[in-house]
Amino acid sequence: MTEVSKIGVVVAGSLGEGVKVRLNGTTSVEDIKVGSNVVIQGQENRFFGVVTDIALESSDPSLQFNLPDVSDRFIRDALSGTSAYGAITVEPMLTIGIDQYSDATGPMPSKTIPTHFSEVLEATEDDINSVFGSEADGGFWIGSPLDMEAKLCLDLDEMVKRSNGVFGKSGTGKTFLTRLLLIGILQSGKASNLIFDMHNEYGWKGTSESNYDVKGLKQLFGSKVSVFSMDSESAQRRGFIPDHVVSFGYSDITPEDIQLLRETLDLTSVAADAAYSLEAHFGPKRWFRAFIGMSGEATNELASEINVNSSALAALRRRLERLTRFDFVSNDNVEDSAEMILQRLNSGQHVVLEFGKHGNNPTAYMLVANILTRRIYDRYQRQKELAMGDKLAEPPNLVITIEEAHRFLSSSMSGQTIFGTIAREMRKYNVTLLVVDQRPSDIDEEVMSQIGTKVSCLLDSGRDVDSVLSGVSGNRKLRGVLARLESRQQALIFGHSVPMPVVVRTRDYGSAKSYSELGDVGGVNGDSSKALEDLFGPS
Amino acid sequence: MSTPSYEYPFRIGEVIESDTNEFTTQCYELYGAPSLGTLVKAGETEPVYGVVSYSHTSGLDPTRRPIARGEGLASEDLVYDENPQLNRLLTTNFKTTIVGFKFSSQITTYLPPRPPRIHSFVSQCENTEILTFAKSLDFMSSILGANLPQSDDVAAAFIRYACQALPEETELRVESAKRLASLLGNDTRRLEGILRRIPND
Numbered sequence: 001m002t003e004v005s006k007i008g009v010v011v012a013g014s015l016g017e018g019v020k021v022r023l024n025g026t027t028s029v030e031d032i033k034v035g036s037n038v039v040i041q042g043q044e045n046r047f048f049g050v051v052t053d054i055a056l057e058s059s060d061p062s063l064q065f066n067l068p069d070v071s072d073r074f075i076r077d078a079l080s081g082t083s084a085y086g087a088i089t090v091e092p093m094l095t096i097g098i099d100q101y102s103d104a105t106g107p108m109p110s111k112t113i114p115t116h117f118s119e120v121l122e123a124t125e126d127d128i129n130s131v132f133g134s135e136a137d138g139g140f141w142i143g144s145p146l147d148m149e150a151k152l153c154l155d156l157d158e159m160v161k162r163s164n165g166v167f168g169k170s171g172t173g174k175t176f177l178t179r180l181l182l183i184g185i186l187q188s189g190k191a192s193n194l195i196f197d198m199h200n201e202y203g204w205k206g207t208s209e210s211n212y213d214v215k216g217l218k219q220l221f222g223s224k225v226s227v228f229s230m231d232s233e234s235a236q237r238r239g240f241i242p243d244h245v246v247s248f249g250y251s252d253i254t255p256e257d258i259q260l261l262r263e264t265l266d267l268t269s270v271a272a273d274a275a276y277s278l279e280a281h282f283g284p285k286r287w288f289r290a291f292i293g294m295s296g297e298a299t300n301e302l303a304s305e306i307n308v309n310s311s312a313l314a315a316l317r318r319r320l321e322r323l324t325r326f327d328f329v330s331n332d333n334v335e336d337s338a339e340m341i342l343q344r345l346n347s348g349q350h351v352v353l354e355f356g357k358h359g360n361n362p363t364a365y366m367l368v369a370n371i372l373t374r375r376i377y378d379r380y381q382r383q384k385e386l387a388m389g390d391k392l393a394e395p396p397n398l399v400i401t402i403e404e405a406h407r408f409l410s411s412s413m414s415g416q417t418i419f420g421t422i423a424r425e426m427r428k429y430n431v432t433l434l435v436v437d438q439r440p441s442d443i444d445e446e447v448m449s450q451i452g453t454k455v456s457c458l459l460d461s462g463r464d465v466d467s468v469l470s471g472v473s474g475n476r477k478l479r480g481v482l483a484r485l486e487s488r489q490q491a492l493i494f495g496h497s498v499p500m501p502v503v504v505r506t507r508d509y510g511s512a513k514s515y516s517e518l519g520d521v522g523g524v525n526g527d528s529s530k531a532l533e534d535l536f537g538p539s
Numbered sequence: 540m541s542t543p544s545y546e547y548p549f550r551i552g553e554v555i556e557s558d559t560n561e562f563t564t565q566c567y568e569l570y571g572a573p574s575l576g577t578l579v580k581a582g583e584t585e586p587v588y589g590v591v592s593y594s595h596t597s598g599l600d601p602t603r604r605p606i607a608r609g610e611g612l613a614s615e616d617l618v619y620d621e622n623p624q625l626n627r628l629l630t631t632n633f634k635t636t637i638v639g640f641k642f643s644s645q646i647t648t649y650l651p652p653r654p655p656r657i658h659s660f661v662s663q664c665e666n667t668e669i670l671t672f673a674k675s676l677d678f679m680s681s682i683l684g685a686n687l688p689q690s691d692d693v694a695a696a697f698i699r700y701a702c703q704a705l706p707e708e709t710e711l712r713v714e715s716a717k718r719l720a721s722l723l724g725n726d727t728r729r730l731e732g733i734l735r736r737i738p739n740d
Contacts, residue, residue: 025717059724068731075734078716083724 007032008088010040010118018052018091018477019113021120025081029054032088035481035492035503036146037123042114046096048107048123048131050501052477053089090120091477093500094131107131107499125150131499140184142177142493143504152504156184159453159497160191160397163423163433165405167440167468168457172487175201176509177455178401178436179217183518186221186350191397191432193350194341194376196369198359198403203227203352204240214510217352220518226344228337230328230368231356246337246353247328250292251285252371258320259416260370260408264363265319271312281306289331291317292324326364338375345376345398366407373400374418377431384429398431405435406442414444423447441467453495458485472501549662554581555632557654560681562589563634564661569626570596572633575689576696578664578672579635581655585642588664588672589635590682592693596631605629635661636685636693638678648677666704673701673711676718683722691729694719695736702737712737 007027013019019040023029032054040047058064060083070076092114094107107130128150133139139153159181166181168174179202185191195202195217204227205216217225218240229235229242255275258265262272275287281302282290294302299317303310323329341351353372358364380395387393402408402419414420422431424446435451437443441463449471459465465482469475472494478501482492485503494501508514551571556563562581566572572594573579580586598605605628609618619625640651646668672678682693698715705711716734723730 060727061725063727066728068727072734074713074716074737074739075731077713078720078730078734079727082717082720083727083730 005122006119007038007122008120010114010116010120011087012116013089013113015092015110015113018089019049021088021090022057023081023086023088025085027086029056029086029088032086033146034484037128037148037502038090039121039123039127040090040092040114041119041121043118044097045112045114047092047110047114047118048094048096048127048500049090049092049110050481050503051088052091052480055087055089056084057087058084089477096127096130109500123148128152132502138188140181140188141507142180142184143489143491143506146490146503146505152502154181154184154453154493155497156188156190160185160399160432162452162496163435163450164453164455164495164497165435165437165440165448165451165468166455166457167437167459167464168491169438169460169464172457172485173489173491173506174436174438174457175199175206176489177457177491177506178202178434179206180506180509180518181434181455182217182350182399182401183220185399186217186224187518189348191399192345192348193352193399193401194345194372195350195352195401196365196372196403197352197354197401198365200234200238200354200356200359202401203229203242203354204235204238212510215515217350220515221350224348225350225352227352227354228341229354229356230358230364231354234356235354242354244337244340246368247330247334248337248368248371249334250289250324250329250331252338253288253323253329253367254284254371254374255279255287256374256416256418257367257370258316260366260413261363264366265322267316267319268312270309271316271319274306274308274313274316277306277308288320292320322363323367326358326367328358328364328368338372341372342376342379346395348396362404362407365404369402369408370417370419373422376400377418377422377429380429380431395430399434400431401434401436403436405433405437406439409435409443409447411444414447420444420447423450440464443467445470451495453493453497455491455493456482456485457491458487459483547660547662550660551579551663552633552661554655554657554659554661557581557657557659559637559650559654560685561592561634561636562587562655562659563632566631566633568631569629570631572596572631573663574696574700576693576698576700578638578669578697578700579661580641580664580668581635581659581661583660585640587637587651587655587659588639588641588646588668589637590678590693590697591633592636592682592685592687593689594631594633596629598628599630600628603628636678636682638672638681646671648672648675650681669701669704670708673698673705673708673715676715676722679719680722691733692736695733698737712739 008021008023010019011022032051034051034054036051038049068075092110095110096107128145133153135141135153140156141151142154143152144150145152166174166178182193185193197203203216204218206214218227226243228244228246230246232245235242258275259272278291279287299313300310303313344351355365383395408417408419422433448467454468456468465479469478489506492503552564552566554562555565573591575591577591580588608622612618637650639646639648679694683690702712720730
């Protein structure tokens with residue numbers, strides 16, 4: 001869109017409530033959508049704002065009681081835009097200075113509002129680029145603003161510095177958005193990714209809402225991505241061979257894991273705490289094997305020996321037996337999967353861990369995610385401390401993607417799990433989270449407040465909306481925007497990687513063109529003609 | 540009915556009474572007053588413009604009332620044919636609300652510093668002049684604000700007259716209606732009443 005269209009003039013307003021804009025006679029309220037972007041040309045500044053409310057107003061208060069004959073087109077035409085007019089409320093978000101000095105500083109958060117009768121224009125592609133940056137500046141094209149074709153970009157540098165979140169109720173495109181964000185990080189090489197792929201959607205291929213297959217990261221980026229699987233049979237059924245099948249030994253399980261699994265294993269706090277006593281008694285790494293191997297009588301004796309309620313200890317043993325039934329947990333000395341994943345990450349590769357059939361079992365998912373992440377985090381912490389400020393020796397940034405994040409980050413859990421620690425300590429050790437969740441209200445408030453960039457698809461529940469928007473300035477107005485998102489391909493993005501909250505229509509993913517744009521251009525599968533061939537067969 | 544003189548075809552009459560807001564014109568011809576809402580000008584080089592807002596016909600001598608003369612005659616025209624003196628005894632005057640003036644060949648749409656002189660010639664306006672006033676409509680507030688019984692009709696009549704005189708201005712009717720709507724923003728009923736008097740021809 002190159003043509004600038006004027007939509008109205010500022011007639012009232014305040015910094016707190018936003019400015020009121022009277023639409024000119026030629027602009028219909030139906031052409032304006034809440035959440036769309038406008039530019040206000042003030043006297044000394046250009047303001048970049050978001051439409052937060054749309055209203056029908058009238059200069060004659062009695063109009064609604066004494067209805068004129070609107071069946072007469074002439075009377076209707078005369079009244080509309082004059083006595084009866086449309087008005088919008090615009091929240092000025094950013095100030096774009098007009099002089100050269102401000103060109104250098106870029107857009108600044110608005111600390112004032114435009115004067116009376118300032119002209120209001122639709123935002124153009126240039127405006128969007130000057131506010132959000134462009135692909136040329138290293139931004140990642142995530143989608144377009146509402147009703148525009150301009151490319152809206154995220155600042156990935158800012159993004160990987162902090163933990164981020166993707167929220168939205170089921171079926172609103174969280175997975176698609178997450179996949180896009182991961183691709184962005186992959187393309188730019190700003191960080192390594194470790195993805196806990198609960199539903200096998202990221203690694204090899206995924207399924208869109210309309211049930212056609214879309215390519216996963218491995219198909220797009222080839223050797224840059226390693227797919228680890230918990231369930232090789234499931235991978236084979238889906239037609240590919242994982243790079244590695246993950247397994248764990250009993251020695252990998254720690255009392256902390258048992259704390260995390262307390263709810264899913266239905267353990268009392270006494271029983272869960274008993275694991276610490278067991279660890280103290282048998283020694284780390286050995287306690288699980290020793291405890292599981294015990295007979296009922298021996299357990300009773302042990303209970304009195306370590307001073308734990310015997311029925312609690314028996315319950316703990318019964319529940320822990322469930323863990324031994326997982327085929328990825330074994331008594332033997334197994335290959336150190338965590339170490340292998342770490343090696344790949346250190347060499348700049350990206351790792352997707354598919355759960356296969358275990359994806360539906362929260363116990364398995366949480367156990368594995370916790371064991372791995374703890375190991376990785378320990379290693380990163382050590383590496384980072386060894387580097388002691390030597391930038392070159394520092395471990396590369398790592399982004400860990402977790403789905404169903406509220407299971408790890410609920411208020412009762414976040415203090416105990418490694419994910420809570422990562423979310424809080426953020427970037428100190430170059431490890432951040434990409435949290436994907438449909439119930440953000442269940443995530444601990446403290447964790448939510450540390451999330452740098454939030455990408456939110458449609459949310460229905462008031463509690464979820466509140467928790468996503470907590471701490472954002474102008475959140476009352478954003479509520480309206482968030483609640484009115486379309487249920488697909490639309491998201492509200494706010495936080496560190498965008499200068500202001502913005503609604504985007506996420507870019508296309510799944511077409512041959514999108515693959516050629518998103519794929520790894522220099523990589524194994526980067527050849528776009530090959531992508532086309534993969535999709536449609538040789539031409 | 541009016542038949543302008545051959546030499547000065549656009550001349551209608553002369554100003555016989557004048558004040559800041561309006562002037563009264565006596566027509567050269569009996570019943571020669573322009574239609575309600577017509578734009579006329581008084582004066583030659585720097586004329587004052589006005590919109591016809593009232594007209595009346597009566598006997599020249601206020602002490603002599605007209606009497607009925609048509610009993611037994613077949614038509615009204617015969618009354619005048621058989622009494623040619625009536626054209627001299629009766630006279631038509633019209634009042635004009637002043638809406639603007641010309642100064643240094645520039646038309647302004649607000650009141651002139653002085654009203655026109657008595658005996659200024661009053662004549663019809665050209666289309667360019669009508670267009671200037673129709674586009675501005677600034678004067679409408681003084682017509683509507685005069686609160687005469689006929690104010691609303693004068694306003695509607697002017698728009699009708701302008702649309703008729705300027706058929707090439709296709710948007711004039713709706714544009715004028717919108718201007719009126721913004722003037723009468725707080726009185727939709729009155730506005731609707733005026734708009735109903737501007738039918739689409």
